[in-house]
Amino acid sequence: MxxxxxxxxxxxxxxxxxxxxxxxxxxxxxxxxxxxxxxxxxxxxxxxxxxxxxxxxxxxxxxxxxxxxxxxxxxxxxxxxxxxxxxxxxxxxxxxxxxxxxxxxxxxxxxxxxxxxxxxxxxxxxxxxxxxxxxxxxxxxxxxxxxxxTMITMIRKDWREKLGLPVPKTQEDLAALAEAFATQDPDGNGQADTYGMTVPGSTERGYLGWWASSYIWQDGGSYLKDEGDGKYSATASSAEAQKGVTWVKQQFCTAGNVQPGALTAATSVASPFFQTGKTGIILTGPYNFSSFDTALGKDTYEVIEAPKGSVDNTVLAExxxxxxxxxxxxxxxxxxxxxxxxxxxxxxxxxxxxxxxxxxxxxxxxxxxxxxxxxxxxxxxxxxxxxxxxxFPSAINFVPVKQAVAESLNKIVSDCGSDNIASGLKDLDTAINDELTKQNAKS
The missing domain is CATH 3.40.190.10 (Periplasmic binding protein-like II)
Structure with missing residues (x-):
């Protein structure tokens, strides 16, 4: 680090x-x-x-x-x-x-x-x-x-229907829809100016760790495990977490699947891409209903059940x-x-x-x-x-853990030419365990 x-x-x-x-x-x-x-x-x-x-x-x-x-x-x-x-x-x-x-x-x-x-x-x-x-x-x-x-998945319904594509049911479907939105001119203006997903990929306030958590959980992974009695252990390098991070990295490394500048975008920078018709998919909270209804029109986008990973469709609750x-x-x-x-x-x-x-x-x-x-x-x-x-666990101070996750994931997904997932997550385990030790919460 x-x-x-x-x-x-x-x-x-x-x-x-x-x-x-x-x-x-x-x-x-x-x-x-x-x-x-x-x-x-x-x-x-x-x-x-x-x-x-x-x-x-x-x-x-x-x-x-x-x-x-x-x-x-x-x-x-x-x-x-x-x-x-x-x-x-x-x-x-x-x-x-x-x-x-x-x-x-x-x-x-x-x-x-x-x-x-x-x-x-x-x-x-x-x-x-x-x-x-x-x-x-x-x-x-x-x-x-x-x-x-909870976090929920919102999709430009008009774009999806124009391209004749179904509501995504799996992570693979979601990735395919993102690629279609980036390559098939869903807004019909004849220009290559649309993208798949809105992603807050910044390390600021741990945003990338916050956004990625749902997708990692959907493949059975996790950042840490509650061992009981106020003790936790890091699990970011598990095979399940590696699978989830692999999917996340694929989105960053597939041209157009995420908006330009995603790796440095906080939510305040990322959300307008969906709101102004530049991206067609966003994972966010229902607090955005009002602003999106005003900017896009309530009937323009749809709110769907989260597409499933290899295990389930768990999403972050806050x-x-x-x-x-x-x-x-x-x-x-x-x-x-x-x-x-x-x-x-x-x-x-x-x-x-x-x-x-x-x-x-x-x-x-x-x-x-x-x-x-x-x-x-x-x-x-x-x-x-x-x-x-x-x-996320509330009994511990999760802020530095989320920050460590965001920094590690940002480094992993920014290097598309490197097979760095396993080693990067192993380093993340070390950082999480160090933080748990500081908090006297390490099992």
Whole structure:
């Protein structure tokens, strides 16, 4: 691995350790003073841009009208950076709503209080599997599930039908469709200006590891294995993972199957290729429905069940949890906020109160996404989440693992003339095991 990248990784670990030490004064350590109520409205932060923040504001307006509890809500796009700033002052916001995958990082830095699942009204409406994702390495619960989603495959239906090709059922079908989109002028403009797949192949924020995970899982591979008791081991060099990475590399090394510049493209750079009619396939989240409907037209593209690999059609599941921070001194208001957010009213408000849903697939079993949205595409998302999805481990800090994966895969797929898959994945195993050792999570 590149020495500069190793240095950056070590610096990030050092920062995490330093922040954890600072937060010992927030009530995490046994000798720390108890958090107290400052008399101000309960402060809630979420990673949210303008549209999502508007939905949160409408949701909390409804909450305050129902309960009388005042909420100081802030949508914070650079959430983790701002949390570190607040941690230095030993005063975090009272509640943070963020990715379920952030749990391991937050517990490692001492940001969170443990939670009693039984104290949440309607906790039995939330699947046990989701509660399990909210547990730390010590087995304690550190978050309350709030929203979930899966990656889904979207295809330009008009292009596919113009070329007389079927809906892809397998990875091989998907690759063939991508090649057809790149070579058979599906938009009919007489120019060679279309491509197969939109791919965020950048190492930035681990994007390539994030995107590739579904395809690797579909061939039975994985980046690491949960050995139980809070311990994990790297499995990136397994025969199954090698098979999945072989398919991924073939897409990069087949002219036109991915968009130009894919190896350096983050999602913000990659997604517009699909949205502007340059690519015909994208694996992404349902949060893009609104923008794609506006740009392309709802009937122009289709949402399909993920094509199968050699084993199954597993896709990446993600979502958001509600976290109670170590400096929270408002237990009664906190309980009311949590109970509302996971209630039927709160979940529906999170889906419909603004331009952009902040609850994609509800965690409350009494709420049906396809019915609330009146959109059968959400049924595809719900079915995938229930029947064929997998989440990254949340108990550990998965961020550096995902980063190591992205860097290794980027190196592998960028060298089309080299048979480097086995050796590259063996090196990745070493990097993952080193990170697990740092986190005291290596089996």
């Amino acid at each position: 590149d020495s500069k990248k190793i240095t950056r990784s070590r610096a990030a670990v050092a920062l995490s350790i330093a922040t954890a030490a600072v937060l010992t004064g927030c009530g995490v350590g046994s000798s720390a003073p108890a958090a107290t109520d400052d008399g101000q409205p309960i402060e809630v932060w979420a990673r949210a841009g303008t549209d999502a923040a508007t939905t949160y504001a409408a949701l909390f307006k409804d909450f305050t009208a129902k309960t009388g509890v005042q909420v100081n809500f802030q949508g914070v796009p650079d959430l983790d950076q701002q949390l570190q700033t607040r941690a230095a002052s030993k005063k975090l916001p009272d509640i943070v709503i963020n990715d379920s995958a952030a749990l391991g990082n937050y517990t490692a830095q001492g940001y969170l209080k443990t939670l009693d699942k039984s104290s949440v009204e309607g906790n039995d409406k939330i699947a046990d599997s989701l509660w399990d994702e909210a547990k730390g390495l010590d087995g304690a619960t550190y978050g309350v599930p709030f929203s979930r989603q 979502g958001e949890n509600i976290y109670v921070t170590a400096s929270n001194g408002k237990p009664e208001q906190t309980k009311q906020v949590i109970n509302y957010l996971v209630s039927t009213d709160g979940q529906k408000a999170g889906m419909t109160a603004g331009k952009q849903p902040i609850v994609r697939v509800p965690v409350n079993a009494d709420v049906d996404a396809a019915a609330v949205y009146n959109d059968p595409r959400w049924g595809v998302v719900q079915d995938a989440l229930k029947n064929s999805s997998k989440a």
